[in-house]
Amino acid sequence: MGTKTDKWAKGLWQKASNSWKTREQDNNYRKYLVHSSLERELADFRAHKGILVDIGCGEGGETAYLHEYLKDRGIILAFGFDTNTELIEHAIPNYKKICFSHGETRELMEVYGLLGKVDLVSSLFVLQDTPYARDLIEASCEALKDGGTFFSVIVNPKFAEAIDEKGELRKKNIHESPRRKEHRFVAEYPIVERGGKPFFVPYFHRTLGDYVSLIEEYFTLDSLNTLKPSEELLEKSEREKILPFCNEKGNIYWPEISKIPSSVIIKARK
Numbered sequence: 001m002g003t004k005t006d007k008w009a010k011g012l013w014q015k016a017s018n019s020w021k022t023r024e025q026d027n028n029y030r031k032y033l034v035h036s037s038l039e040r041e042l043a044d045f046r047a048h049k050g051i052l053v054d055i056g057c058g059e060g061g062e063t064a065y066l067h068e069y070l071k072d073r074g075i076i077l078a079f080g081f082d083t084n085t086e087l088i089e090h091a092i093p094n095y096k097k098i099c100f101s102h103g104e105t106r107e108l109m110e111v112y113g114l115l116g117k118v119d120l121v122s123s124l125f126v127l128q129d130t131p132y133a134r135d136l137i138e139a140s141c142e143a144l145k146d147g148g149t150f151f152s153v154i155v156n157p158k159f160a161e162a163i164d165e166k167g168e169l170r171k172k173n174i175h176e177s178p179r180r181k182e183h184r185f186v187a188e189y190p191i192v193e194r195g196g197k198p199f200f201v202p203y204f205h206r207t208l209g210d211y212v213s214l215i216e217e218y219f220t221l222d223s224l225n226t227l228k229p230s231e232e233l234l235e236k237s238e239r240e241k242i243l244p245f246c247n248e249k250g251n252i253y254w255p256e257i258s259k260i261p262s263s264v265i266i267k268a269r270k
């Protein structure tokens with residue numbers, strides 16, 4: 001790797017890593033919206049002395065959450081991989097039961113002897129974040145046992161398009177060589193924070209169809225579901241001022257977040 005786009009994406013994550021460690025609204029988003037859907041999707045998952053690999057694990061909080069949830073479903077070993085050194089260094093002392101490592105996913109799978117051994121590969125909010133979605137999916141496929149589960153949550157492309165229409169995506173024009181384009185455009189994507197300016201993470205736009213076709217090249221699609229807050233959550237958020245689900249100054253996701261599903265959960269089988 002090492003193309004201009006890749007360098008740009010990694011550089012932007014370098015810049016965003018401190019804000020990511022201390023983010024507030026995104027943690028609400030997980031707690032109030034993502035986790036219950038995730039648990040529904042993985043309710044039937046079972047493994048025997050199973051291995052989980054979480055690709056693009058960030059600061060490790062979500063890997064730890066998944067590990068805890070899957071313990072009763074037979075997962076005994078969990079790995080968290082990320083290309084960002086700083087986030088992995090943050091994760092290591094905080095979640096000691098998980099093996100965190102930084103580097104390129106395919107290489108790490110090999111280093112840890114995981115090829116063909118893994119029961120579940122998760123990647124939460126990573127595919128839209130990398131120019132190399134195909135490499136990530138391919139490495140996941142190589143790591144999984146036959147019948148293993150690939151599980152991914154992404155930003156819904158339609159939601160990103162709505163944010164773009166408001167002029168809140170910072171589009172980038174990066175010319176790269178060698179050219180290996182797997183996305184439609186590149187942008188900086190804003191992460192809302194209370195009382196402050198948003199911080200930005202890399203965003204590679206693909207349509208939902210692009211993702212599905214890519215995943216279907218390697219896996220059999222099991223399910224695809226979209227995530228949108230319920231009326232109940234919207235009312236509670238308005239009452240208790242829970243970002244990003246409330247109408248508050250500076251919340252650039254509003255009102256779209258109440259109307260357009262903001263995430264998509266995709267589950268597939270090798």
Ligand SMILES: C[S@@+](CC[C@H](N)C(=O)[O-])C[C@H]1O[C@@H](n2cnc3c(N)ncnc32)[C@H](O)[C@@H]1O
Nearest residue numbers: 013056057058062082083084124125126129130
């Ligand atoms: C939006 S964060 C999500 C972090 C974590 N999965 C979570 O849900 O909190 C995206 C993460 O993916 C990592 N990342 C981006 N491209 C990657 C790649 N090609 N391989 C591994 N990690 C990658 C970034 O460094 C960042 O930590």
